[in-house]
Amino acid sequence: MTADSAVPAAAPGGPPRQLRPTDVKRLNREWRRQTEGRLALLLDSVSQPFNVGSIVRTAAAFGAECVWLCGNTPPLDLPSVGKTALGTDRFLESFREPSPAAAAKAAAAAGFRVVAVELASGAVPLAEAALAGDVCLAIGNEDHGCSPALLAAAAAVAYIPQIGRVGSLNVAVAAAIAMAEARRREWHPGA
Numbered sequence: 651m652t653a654d655s656a657v658p659a660a661a662p663g664g665p666p667r668q669l670r671p672t673d674v675k676r677l678n679r680e681w682r683r684q685t686e687g688r689l690a691l692l693l694d695s696v697s698q699p700f701n702v703g704s705i706v707r708t709a710a711a712f713g714a715e716c717v718w719l720c721g722n723t724p725p726l727d728l729p730s731v732g733k734t735a736l737g738t739d740r741f742l743e744s745f746r747e748p749s750p751a752a753a754a755k756a757a758a759a760a761g762f763r764v765v766a767v768e769l770a771s772g773a774v775p776l777a778e779a780a781l782a783g784d785v786c787l788a789i790g791n792e793d794h795g796c797s798p799a800l801l802a803a804a805a806a807v808a809y810i811p812q813i814g815r816v817g818s819l820n821v822a823v824a825a826a827i828a829m830a831e832a833r834r835r836e837w838h839p840g841a
Contacts, residue, residue, distance in 0.1 A: 681837070682713065684836075684837055685713060685833070685836060685837070686836070687782065687783050687784055687785065687832070687833075687836045688715055688761070688762065688783075688784040688785075689709070689712060689713060689714040689715065689784075689785060689786075689787070689829065689832060689833070690714055690715060690716045690717065690718070690757060690760075690762050690784075690785070690786040690787070691705065691709055691714055691716075691717040691718070691786065691787055691788075691789060691825070691829075692717070692718040692720060692750065692753050692754060692757060692764065692786055692787070692788040692789070692800075693705065693717060693718065693719055693720060693723045693789055694720050694721055694723070694750040694753075694788060694789065694790045694791060694796050694797055694800050695720065695721030695722045695723055695750075695790070695791040695794075695797070696723050696789060696790070696791060696792065696821055697722050697723065697724070697791060697792060698792055698821075699724045699728055699730035699731045699733075699734075700730060700731075700733065700734050700822075701792065701820070701821050701822045702719075702723060702724055702726070702731045702734075702735075703730070703731040703732060703733060703734030703735035703736075704734045704735075704822035704826075705717075705789065705821070705822050705825045705826075706726060706731070706734075706735040706738055706739050706742060707734060707735050707736060707738045708822070708825060708826045708829060709738075709742060709825075709829065710735075710738035710739075710741040710742060711738075712829040712830070712832075712833050713833075714742060714829070715742065715743060716742055716743040716744065716745065716760075717742050717743075717744050717745070718744075718745045718747050718750075718753035718756065718757060718786075719744055719745065719746050719747070720747050720748065720749065720750040720753050720800075721748065721750060721791070721797070725744075725746070726739040726742075726744050727739075749799070750788070750796070750797050750799060750800035750803070751797075751799040751800055751802070751803040754786075754788065754800055754803035754804055755803060757786040758786075758805070761784050762784045762785060762786035763780065763783060763784065763785050763786070763805045763806070764785075764786045764788055764803065764804045764805050764806075765779055765780070765781065765785055765786070765787055765788065765804060765805065765806045765807070765808055765828075766788040766790070766796045766800060766801055766804040766806070766807045766808070767787055767788065767789055767790075767796075767807075767808055767809070767810065767824060767825070767828045768788075768790055768795050768796045768801060768807055768808075768809060769795065769809045769818075770795075770796070770801055770807050770809070772807060773807040773808055773809040774806070774807070774808050774809075775808065775809060775810075775811050776808045776809065776810050776811070776827070776828060776831050777811075777831065778808075779806055779808035779831075780805075780806055781808075781831060781832040781835050782835060782836070782839075785832055787825065787828045787829065787832065788800055788804055789821060789824065789825045789828070790821075791821075792820075792821045808828075810824055810827055810828070
């Protein structure tokens with residue numbers, strides 16, 4: 651059974667309908683069964699609490715197990731982080747590490763391949779990045795990106811191609827795209 655087959659079919663000839671909570675739980679359980687890779691995050695001075703809360707909520711939705719909070723990234727128990735995290739921080743283990751390079755080394759020691767998401771020389775498009783297995787996505791500051799020390803400590807650097815007239819994404823959106831791509835790769839290898 652694939653997760654796609656776990657979605658209840660719409661009534662013949664009828665419009666699609668929203669899933670009931672029980673159906674959503676069943677669907678998510680099917681996807682969890684297909685997920686073996688571990689996912690983690692490293693936040694390098696992501697300074698805006700609402701961005702941190704949004705990233706944490708997305709990380710919990712994609713089954714990330716932990717997050718390293720580096721530099722001036724606010725703590726998860728800050729009320730303004732909680733306003734967007736909506737209690738999902740309870741699903742992640744968090745580590746406070748002032749140095750993003752030291753956090754990258756700790757993530758690597760825990761078995762994660764650290765991939766920085768950054769517009770940097772030598773970076774590959776996210777769709778071509780090695781995201782298989784256990785991966786820790788390193789996300790940088792809203793204005794300055796990942797620190798040079800973090801880029802040097804990462805196993806790889808990937809960027810999100812953008813073809814519009816805007817040259818950057820909101821950091822929480824970029825993190826969500828990277829997490830979704832890491833999971834998509836696992837669920838649909840070779841696609």
